[in-house]
Amino acid sequence: MVDEAAAVGDDDLTDETLAAEELAATALTAELGGTDFSDVDVAALPDDPAADEITSTVDELAVNMSDDAAEDDAMIAASEKAIEAVHESAAEAPVAGYDGFTIAQLRGRLRGYQPVTVDELLAYEQANQARPPFLTLLRNRQEKLARERG
Numbered sequence: 001m002v003d004e005a006a007a008v009g010d011d012d013l014t015d016e017t018l019a020a021e022e023l024a025a026t027a028l029t030a031e032l033g034g035t036d037f038s039d040v041d042v043a044a045l046p047d048d049p050a051a052d053e054i055t056s057t058v059d060e061l062a063v064n065m066s067d068d069a070a071e072d073d074a075m076i077a078a079s080e081k082a083i084e085a086v087h088e089s090a091a092e093a094p095v096a097g098y099d100g101f102t103i104a105q106l107r108g109r110l111r112g113y114q115p116v117t118v119d120e121l122l123a124y125e126q127a128n129q130a131r132p133p134f135l136t137l138l139r140n141r142q143e144k145l146a147r148e149r150g
Contacts, residue, residue, distance in 0.1 A: 057082045094120035103133050109136065115145045 122138040
């Protein structure tokens with residue numbers, strides 16, 4: 001979606017459009033826990049490879065925008081498809097039902113997983129929920145498997 005403010009300039013926006021944008025920003029802030037992030041807070045956030053890929057794709061498409069609305073619509077559709085693909089690939093757990101596992105359930109199943117599956121689970125947990133007990137359990141299993149392989 002093209003930012004209307006960037007496209008036409010803030011001076012050309014109606015009061016109604018500016019009010020709608022302010023309302024949307026307020027709702028987003030409330031969704032994020034009501035905290036306004038300073039530039040320092042944002043800079044301190046960990047890197048998110050999926051977000052970086054999305055930002056890169058959108059920036060690339062923005063540079064290539066043309067004066068032809070049909071071409072722009074096609075480029076926007078392509079960017080939305082790319083964003084959707086990133087979200088889908090990041091959202092799939094390597095083990096069916098993993099997101100619903102308790103720590104006890106994971107512990108009980110962990111010995112049956114191949115080393116590659118443990119590696120994938122650890123990467124998935126780090127990229128998604130990053131729950132400390134799950135990360136510890138997965139790292140410990142990963143280290144034990146590495147020691148056993150020699």
